Amino acid sequence: MTPRTATLIGLTAILMWSLLSVMTVATGKVPAFQLAAMTFAIGGLVGLLTWIGRGDAAKSLRQPLVVWVVGIGGLFGYHALYFLALRFAPPAEAGLLNYMWPLLIVLFSSFLPGERLAMHHLVGAVLGLVGTILLFAGNTTGFAPGAVPGLIAAFIAAFVWAAYSVLSRRLKAVPTDAVAGFCLATSVLAALMHAALETTVWPETSLQWLAVIGLGIGPVGAAFYAWDIGMKRGDIRVLGAASYATPLLSTGFLIAAGFAKASANIAIAAILIAGGGLIAAKDMVLRKR
Numbered sequence: 558m559t560p561r562t563a564t565l566i567g568l569t570a571i572l573m574w575s576l577l578s579v580m581t582v583a584t585g586k587v588p589a590f591q592l593a594a595m596t597f598a599i600g601g602l603v604g605l606l607t608w609i610g611r612g613d614a615a616k617s618l619r620q621p622l623v624v625w626v627v628g629i630g631g632l633f634g635y636h637a638l639y640f641l642a643l644r645f646a647p648p649a650e651a652g653l654l655n656y657m658w659p660l661l662i663v664l665f666s667s668f669l670p671g672e673r674l675a676m677h678h679l680v681g682a683v684l685g686l687v688g689t690i691l692l693f694a695g696n697t698t699g700f701a702p703g704a705v706p707g708l709i710a711a712f713i714a715a716f717v718w719a720a721y722s723v724l725s726r727r728l729k730a731v732p733t734d735a736v737a738g739f740c741l742a743t744s745v746l747a748a749l750m751h752a753a754l755e756t757t758v759w760p761e762t763s764l765q766w767l768a769v770i771g772l773g774i775g776p777v778g779a780a781f782y783a784w785d786i787g788m789k790r791g792d793i794r795v796l797g798a799a800s801y802a803t804p805l806l807s808t809g810f811l812i813a814a815g816f817a818k819a820s821a822n823i824a825i826a827a828i829l830i831a832g833g834g835l836i837a838a839k840d841m842v843l844r845k846r
Contacts, residue, residue, distance in 0.1 A: 560791055567787015567796045573780035575806030579814050580776065583768035586758050589640040590751035592769070597632070597744035599773020604737025604782060617734035624731050628739035631721025632781065633746045638714035645707025654711040656804055660686050661719035662797030669726050669793070677836050678794040684833030685801030691825055722797075725788040733785045740781065798833055 584592060608614035642651040663682040667673070725731075751757070760766045772778075787796050 558786075558790055562791075563786050563789070564791035564795055566783050567791045568799060570780040570784035570787065571796075571800055571803050572806065573775045573783070574803050576810060577772070577776040578807045579810045580768050580772050582811075582814075583764065584772065585760055585762070585765040585768075587760060587765075587769070588751060588755035588758055589643070590747045590755055591757060592772070593636055593640070593747035593777075594744050594751055595769055596773040596777035597740045597747060599770060600778030600781065601737050601741035601744060603774055603778040604734065604740060608734065608737075614732075614734045617732040618738045620731060620735055624728055624735065625739075625742070627721060627724050627728060628735065629742045629746070631717065631724075632739050633743040635714050635718045635721065636743070636747070637750065638710045638717060642707045642711035642714060646704040646711060651707055651711040652804065654708055655715050656801070657686070657712070657715040658719045658722075659797050659800035661715060662722050662800070663794050665719055665723040666726075666793045666797065669723065675794075678798065681798040681833040681836035682794075682801075684829050684836065685798055688801060688805070688825075688829030688833065691829065722784070722788050723793065725785055726793055729789045733782050733789070736782050736785050740778070798836075801833060 581592070587595070639651075639655060642655065660682045663678055760769055784796075787793075
């Protein structure tokens with residue numbers, strides 16, 4: 558697999574994650590950790606199904622402890638912190654702090670062996686950050702002192718996801734099949750958190766059940782496998798900068814579904830984020846075939 562192909566596969570994860578908000582809304586009132594337990598279980602099953610006909614795929618789970626710490630710490634740690642952030646802090650502010658992770662991925666990538674952080678990568682990432690700030694600017698309403706723990710959790714979550722993504726590159730020898738194990742372990746931990754903190758609420762309609770299944774197959778399933786491939790074999794700097802398209806695309810899908818309204822802020826943010834992504838991906842876009 559060429560780096561270009563792996564990068565394009567990684568970009569599909571960004572597209573799938575942009576559906577996360579609208580599909581989550583469609584699940585109804587299922588509590589956060591219960592939803593995580595259900596969808597990560599489906600996501601793990603998606604990975605296991607790809608093992609059919611490959612007898613040696615199960616060997617991918619035989620990994621050193623550090624690999625499991627990075628995998629489970631990334632998937633469960635990030636989502637636990639983000640859910641905590643949404644519980645205590647206003648969603649707009651929590652989301653803004655959380656979306657520091659694309660810029661952190663671009664910056665952290667400079668510490669990887671054989672990687673070089675060029676000026677256009679940094680410019681693209683910063684433009685994406687500015688666009689994201691503008692995207693959330695119309696929704697910020699300030700926050701009470703009680704929101705501070707949630708804001709701290711969102712800030713830490715950004716570092717956790719960026720660290721998981723970049724460390725995946727350092728663990729390049731670990732097959733993507735192992736992500737199925739990380740998803741299943743995350744499902745178990747989320748179920749334990751649900752049992753301790755939440756009251757079970759099952760989906761009430763067929764549409765809500767379909768939304769749960771869709772989340773597990775896509776944004777909380779296939780997306781993690783695609784992201785793993787992109788991080789390990791693709792251009793990590795391009796993927797980091799392009800990740801700023803997630804909140805923009807997510808907002809677009811919410812508008813299309815009638816859950817949000819279009820605005821000038823969104824239009825300008827689109828230009829900044831798209832422009833930043835193109836600048837960061839200059840090497841890949843202009844590369845001679």
